[in-house]
Amino acid sequence: MASERSGRSDGRNRAKTALQAxxxxxxxxxxxxxxxxxxxxxxxxxxxxxxxxxxTAGGVAGMIVTAPAGAFIDHTAKKRLVVxxxxxxxxxxxxxxxxSQSGLVVTISQVATAIAGAAIGxxxxxxxxxxxxxxxxxxxxxxxxxxxxxxxxxxxxxxxxLGWKFGMPAIFYLAAAFGILxxxxxxxxxxxxxxxxxxxxxxxxxxxxxxxxEKAEGFKTLLRNxxxxxxxxSLACFHLGNGAMLPxxxxxxxxxxxxxxxLFVAQTVVVAQAVMIxxxxxxxxxxxxxxxxxxxxxxxxxxxxxxxLAGTFIEHWGVWPVQALDGIGAGLQSVAVPGLVACxxxxxxxxxxGQGAVMTVQGVGASLSPAIGxxxxxxxxxxIAFYVLGSFALASVALWLGFAGTLRPACxxxxxxxxxxxxx
Numbered sequence: 001m002a003s004e005r006s007g008r009s010d011g012r013n014r015a016k017t018a019l020q021a022x023x024x025x026x027x028x029x030x031x032x033x034x035x036x037x038x039x040x041x042x043x044x045x046x047x048x049x050x051x052x053x054x055x056t057a058g059g060v061a062g063m064i065v066t067a068p069a070g071a072f073i074d075h076t077a078k079k080r081l082v083v084x085x086x087x088x089x090x091x092x093x094x095x096x097x098x099x100s101q102s103g104l105v106v107t108i109s110q111v112a113t114a115i116a117g118a119a120i121g122x123x124x125x126x127x128x129x130x131x132x133x134x135x136x137x138x139x140x141x142x143x144x145x146x147x148x149x150x151x152x153x154x155x156x157x158x159x160x161x162l163g164w165k166f167g168m169p170a171i172f173y174l175a176a177a178f179g180i181l182x183x184x185x186x187x188x189x190x191x192x193x194x195x196x197x198x199x200x201x202x203x204x205x206x207x208x209x210x211x212x213x214e215k216a217e218g219f220k221t222l223l224r225n226x227x228x229x230x231x232x233x234s235l236a237c238f239h240l241g242n243g244a245m246l247p248x249x250x251x252x253x254x255x256x257x258x259x260x261x262x263l264f265v266a267q268t269v270v271v272a273q274a275v276m277i278x279x280x281x282x283x284x285x286x287x288x289x290x291x292x293x294x295x296x297x298x299x300x301x302x303x304x305x306x307x308x309l310a311g312t313f314i315e316h317w318g319v320w321p322v323q324a325l326d327g328i329g330a331g332l333q334s335v336a337v338p339g340l341v342a343c344x345x346x347x348x349x350x351x352x353x354g355q356g357a358v359m360t361v362q363g364v365g366a367s368l369s370p371a372i373g374x375x376x377x378x379x380x381x382x383x384i385a386f387y388v389l390g391s392f393a394l395a396s397v398a399l400w401l402g403f404a405g406t407l408r409p410a411c412x413x414x415x416x417x418x419x420x421x422x423x424x
Contacts, residue, residue: 015131015193016140018185019124020147025182026087026120027151036159036266037097038247039254040168044101048251052244052374054103058110059243059367063360066118070356073122074200074349079130082123083186086116091179098172121359122352125338127189130199134346138339142284145334146277149327151178153273160266201342201351221348222357227410228344230403232361234300234396235337239362241303241392242329243369245310246272248389249322252314252382264316268323275327276334283335292340293404293411299332300396307390311383340411365392 038051073079093112096105124144132140155178162170222228250268283295306325309318338355345354369389376385400407 024151062114063363149276156269239365243366244373276331279331303393311386
C-alpha cells in the first residue's frame with residue numbers, strides 16, 4: 001500500500017511538472033503568428049478594417065464552439081489526445097497564411113486556429129483539476145499561468161529576433177517547433193495521474209473514473225448561478241475593449257513609421273508577458289488569502305488607463321506603460337477567472353462546461369473588438385479608437401462594484417455553488 005501511494009504521488013509530481021512544460025510550449029504554439037498577423041498582412045497590402053474583420057471571423061468561430069468543447073472535455077477521458085490533435089491543427093492552420101494571403105485562406109486559417117484554441121484551454125484546465133483536485137487547483141493553475149506567460153514572452157522574443165534576422169516566415173517555423181515540444185510535454189503526463197471525475201468537478205470515491213454525461217443539467221446550473229452570469233457579463237465588456245488593443249497598437253506605431261514591424265510587435269508581447277508572470281503569481285497569493293473579487297476588480301480597472309495611454313502616446317516607447325498594464329490585467333485574470341469558475345461549479349460535474357461558457361462570453365467581446373477597433377481607427381483615427389476601446393471596461397467595473405454584495409461571498413470560495421447560485 002505504501003509503495004502504491006508513493007507511486008501515485010510520483011506520478012502526480014511528474015504530471016504537475018509536465019503540465020508546466022505544456023503550458024510553456026503551448027503558449028507560442030497557440031499564439032504563433034497571432035500577434036504578428038496584423039503587421040504581416042499590413043506589409044502585404046491589407047488595411048486595418050479587413051485585418052480586424054478576419055480576426056473577428058476567427059473569434060466568432062471560437063466563440064461558437066467553446067462551450068461545446070468544454071462539455072466534450074467533461075465527457076471524455078482522452079484529454080491528452082485532444083491537446084495533441086488541436087496542437088497539430090493550430091500549426092497547420094498557421095502555415096496556410098504563409099503560403100497564401102488571400103482573404104479566403106486567411107479567414108479559414110483564423111477560423112481553424114480559433115476552433116482548436118477553443119478546445120485546448122478547457123482540456124488543459126480539466127487535466128490540471130484532474131491531477132491536483134479542487135484543493136490544489138489555485139496554486140497549480142497559478143504556476144501553470146506563470147509558465148504560460150514565460151513561454152509567450154520567450155516565444156515572442158525569439159519571433160521578433162527571427163523575423164528581423166530572417167523575415168517573418170521564420171516565425172511560422174518557430175511556432176511549429178514549440179508545437180512539437182508541447183505534444184512531447186503532454187505525452188509526459190501519466191494517464192493514470194488524471195482523475196477524470198475530479199477533472200469535471202466530481203471528486204468521487206477513489207478509483208471511480210466514470211464520466212457519464214449528465215445531459216443538459218450543466219447548462220441549467222450555469223443559468224441558475226448568478227455570480228457566474230455577472231462574471232460573464234463583466235468579462236464580455238472587458239474583452240470588447242481589450243481584444244483589439246495589442247494588434248491595433250502595433251499597427252498604429254508601425255504604420256507611423258516609428259518601429260520595425262517584427263521587433264516592435266515582439267516587444268509589445270515580451271513586455272506584457274513579463275509583467276503577466278509576476279501578476280499571475282501575485283493573483284495566486286491574493287486569491288488564496290482574500291478570494292478572487294479584489295483580483296478581478298483590479299484587472300478591470302487597468303483597461304481604461306491603458307486605453308488613455310495608448311490613445312495619447314502612439315510612440316515606440318509607449319509600449320512599456322501600455323503593455324505593462326495589459327500584463328497586469330491579463331495576468332490577474334489568467335489565474336482568477338479559471339479558479340473562480342472551478343470554485344463556483346465545484347460538485348456539479350460541469351466545471352469544464354463552465355470554463356468553456358465563460359470563454360465563449362469572453363470571445364463575444366474579444367471577437368467583436370478587432371472589427372470595432374479596426375474600423376474606428378480607419379474612420380476616426382487611432383487616438384479615438386483607443387479611447388473608445390478603453391472605456392468599455394468602465395461597464396465591467398460598474399457591474400463588479402454594483403453586485404459586490406453577491407460577488408464577494410462567492411469569490412471567497414467559502415460557499416458551495418448551491419448556496420451562491422440562488423442570488424437575490
